[in-house]
Every structure is written in C-alpha cells, then in structure tokens.
Amino acid sequence: MAKILLNKNNLFYNLDVISKKAASKQKVAVVLKDNAYGHGLVEIGTLAKEFGIKKAVVRTIDDAIKIEKLFDYILILAEKSFHTYSHNFHIALNSLEDIDKLPQNSNIHIKVDTGMHRNGISIDELEKAFLGLSKKNINITGVFTHHKAADELTADFFWQKENFSLVKNSVKNICEKLLLPIPAFHSCNSAALFRTENFDEDFTRVGTAIYGYLDNAGVFEFPKLKPVMSLWASKLSTRILKKGQSIGYAGTFTAREDMRVSTYDVGYGDGFLRLNERKLYTTPKGYKVLGRVSMDNLSLDTDDEEVCIFDDVRKLAKVHDTITYEITTTLNPNIEKEII
Template sequence: MPYLEINSSHFFHNYHTILETISPNKPQKIAIVLKDNAYGHGILEIANLAKQANIQTAFVKNTQEALSIAPLFNTITILYPSQNAPDFKTALKTPNLYFCAPSLESLQNYPQHTSIELKIDSGMHRNGISKTDLNTAFDLIKKRNLHLKGIFTHNGFGDDVNSAFYTQNMEFLAIKQEALKLCQHYGILRPRFHSLSSSGAMRASQFDANLPQELQDDLYRVGIAFYGYLCSDFQNPPLKPIAALFANKISTLKLKKGSNIGYSGMGILEQDSIVSTYDIGYGDGFFRLRENMQLHSAEGFRILPRASMDCISILTDAPKVCIFNDVRSLAKAFDTIPYEILAHLHAYIPRIVV
C-alpha cells in the first residue's frame, strides 16, 4: 500500500519561518488551516504537530473535521458547515467550535446562541455578505441571539502582482471600522478580525501591524505555507515540503527495446529495460499520467504512461519508490498548483509522521 511520510522537523522549520516572517512577537496570531484533510497531509497528524507547536486556532472544512480535532485547539472555525451533516447538532454543542456565516440567509438558519464568524465580501466576490448588508447582519445577529466571535474576509489576490491585493486590504480596513461602530451600537463585544492567508500574510503583516491596535487583524490563516509551499513567484521564504509519497513494488519484468507498457501500449521502451509496477494510481488520488508526459520519481526513475487506476509502471526494480518529496514538478507537469495534487490524495493512504 502507498503511504505518505510526514517530516515533522520540516513542519517545525516551516512554523518558525512563518512566525519570524509574519508575527515574531505574537505567536498567538498564527492560525493553521487544516481543511480538506490538511491539504491531503492528514488532519489528525498535522493537528497533533500543530498542538506541539502550541498553535491555538485552526480552520477546517466541515463539522466532521472539526469534531475529529476539537480537543486540540482553543477555537476551530468551520468554513463550510452543513446543517444536513449527521454530526451538526453535536458540533453545535461543542463550545470551541465556530460556524462560518457567509450570507444573511445563514444567519437566519442558525439556532440561537450559535457561535459564528461573519464572512464579508471584500472584492473576491465568492463567498460573504456585501459590506452594504453589514448593518442588516448585525441586526439579525442581535435579534437571533447569535454569538459574534469573528468577522473575516478572504483576500484572493495574495499571489498576484497588481493593485487588487492592496485594494482588498483597504476594503477590509473600512469593513472593520464600520463593524466596530456597529458593535458599539448593538452592544456587541469586539469580534476577532482576519483576512490574510499564507501569501497575503507574508506581504501585508507589516502593514497590518502599523494600524491602530483595534483595527489590526487578530489572526493570520496560514495554510499552504505550513506544508512547505507558496504559489507566488515573488516570495521565497525558506520553506520545506513536509510530505513524501512512497509506493511499493508489485511485480517486475525484463523487457526488450520497443516493448509496449500499459493501456494502449503508450509506454514504449527505448532500450532493453527492467520495468516494475508500483501500488499507486489515479484511484488513490494520484493524477493520471498521459502519453508524452515526462515524469520521474524523486530518485530520478522514469514513470511511464499511462497510469492505471491502481498502479503505475516505473523503470526500476527498487522495492519502493519515492513518487515525490516536492510536488512542484508534478504540479507544473499537470499545469496546476501544489494544492490540487496534494488534496487529491485519498484519506485512506496511511500518513506516517517521522
């Protein structure tokens, strides 16, 4: 069975790099994003590493993820809660869980005393209420006896060299100023504010730190940087990928030059070779290699097209092969980003922390 090896020393290296870059004097502002099985790395494994680093705040996708790690953090925000989830009522009764409210309708649907974080659209136009609906939202929160724990947005331009990133920062600043006035009007305690993910926090933490205390973000939501990557071309902090994917040999053949390998014979040997199959394929969430793709394992062994559902063919007879220890080359080959390669890996693949 394939397995993912998680390098704990790389995780702690990344944590200290993030801390020194973003918030060296306030470690409590560093929150970890664990959604989608910790970007494919294993939510329980990464949550326990985060606990060892004394990270107090986490963000997850759904109630199932939140409940699985509830004892490990002071607060956990559920970004995409569903009231149809079988464990939704259990989550509501768990005091350190907060629920994202991305619309006025969601405010009307949550039961009284639910702890919520209100999401505002600051220009990405994906999820969140309009700034013009902020007053209506506060009115609903007060009338329905909801507990406003946070107000946040997502600056979706952290990886882009253009003015949109700075425009969104200024828009959220205006939202915070308006929210504080509404808090005073409705007698609501100041909620926590947050807006920046990995790349954005690397760029704007100093801008934020120079604001008056009450207008500063209280958290930075760091996701992909914890796992060793950034997706911008202009930021190069010394992060280390924490995951290496290994596959084990199934069988080996000695084949002649010109032999065809796999479905439709798309893998063609250029010389007499030893070819082995290994126990990972697109059924395990590993992307499907196609004809004419030139991919190699971390050791440099050629991976032959096409990939099958449960196995791939590689020019070696090694008992196990490291498919990747840095996913960027694969992401480039498949014309995507590291997130997608990593998050596709199925949860049943064992995650081993070393």
C-alpha cells in the first residue's frame, strides 16, 4: 500500500532551527491546519509536543479537539460555529460581525488587516472591537496580523510591519483606557520570522518551515531545512513493454525499445496529480513516470517492490508551477503514515 514516511529527526532539526531563531520553544506556535500541511495532524502534533512545543494553530474547532490534550494553547483561525469550548482554545476574530457569534467567556485573538485585505478588522475598528468583546465578557488574549509578501522581495513586508507597530501602540492605549490586560502580539509566519532580526513578539506562527520548506529561500538566504515527508508506493504489476507499444490513457508514452515497466499504487486519487506531460518527472532514484498518471496508479521504468515517489517536493512543485505546500496539502489524508 502507498504510505507517507515522516522523518522525526528532520522535524526536530527544523524545530530546533526555528526555536533558536525565535529565542525560545515557548515562542513557537506550530501551524497544523489542513492536516498539518498534509503531514498528519495528530502525528505532527504528537511529535511537536515531544520536542517541547506548547502552542499550536489549526483551522477549525474539530481539529483543535483532536489535539486538545497535546498543547496548552491552541489558536483556531477560521471557525464560525462553536459546538464546544475549552479553556486552552483561542478563537480568531476575523470581522466585527462575528462578535455576536462568539461564546461568552471565551478567549479571542483579534485579527487586524494591515494590508493583505483578506480577513481581519481595520485598524480604525480596534476600539469598537475591544468594546464589543468586553461587553460580552470575552477575554481578548491576542492581536495578530498576517503578512502577504514575507517571501517576496518587495517593500510590502516592511510596510506591514510598520502598520502592525501602529496596531500595537493603538491596542496598548485602548487597554490602558479600558483597564484591560495587554494581549499577546504575533504577526510572523515562517518567512517573516527568518527575515526579522531580534524577534521580539510574543510568539511566531510557523507552518511551512516546520515541514522543511521555505519558498524563495535562495533570494533571502534562509537556513537550509530538511523535508519531513516522503511518499512511497508499492508495486502492483510488472510487464515487458515492447518497442512501439504505448502505456496508459491516450498512450502518451511509447517505448522506443523493449523495456520493463511496472505500475504502482499511487495516483491522482491519492493527491499525486496528473503531470502536464510537457515536463518529465523522475523519482529520487531516477525512475521516470511514464505517460499519464491514473486515478489509482502510475507507471515507472523499474520493477522495484517499493519506490520513493518523492522525498523533497520542490522539484515536483516546479513541474506543477506551484508552491511546495500545495503539493503536500493535496495528498489524501487517508494515506497511511509512519514515523521513522
């Protein structure tokens, strides 16, 4: 059966690099949304706890429940319906309209739009948000934003940092005025953390770097990290493809000579997407994907019983003209995972 192997040593290496940059494990929140970027929510959560990480970030309350006992502090980014609640859950407020939907006495992080213009309240709505939340006896435990271009060589990163500095000052003034405790501040994703000298926020939300990837690392000379995931497939069958015979749908690959080929139990139904056939993809051992990827299998020029399809998705991301973590999050969550 197809399987995903998770390299514990590589994960711990990445977490160590991240923790040192943040100055403490206590300042690292691991982003586990979308099944931990395809790596397995519970598997990565369990390993992060073993390493000593206390904070996590997820997308929904259902995900938070699955890892509730692993972390002291869980930020939920995009929940609209609350069927249960826990004292270690912290809910992101993405718009003023959502204040009325929040449970009383819950912990809230106000998301502020500093320039991405996707989610979050505007800076001039901050006091209104604080007043509305206070009236419902809701605990404002955090204020945060998200960078739209921390991994791009533009001025946007510095512009948003300045905007968030204004947010911090405004929040401190509001808290003093309303006699409220000052909440935690956080803005840095993976790229932003490694572009920040003397990191001084309360914590950083790190996603893709945990799993071994920092897109545009060559531009910024980010540290070299180690991919955590590898995808493996098992052989289904082997045959001799005669010269002139084609293989797979539409017969897009034709043998130039007699050759041994095998099919393996990974396909686009598992999240290994069809190749565009204009770019060749080879496995880490140099085996070529022959013809079109099917829903449940693909063909390679080998008869090995097991084959590593990838152990670093950067090459595959280039083939698909996308980012690394779109490849990993596309993988079927039902693929068996094994920690090595």
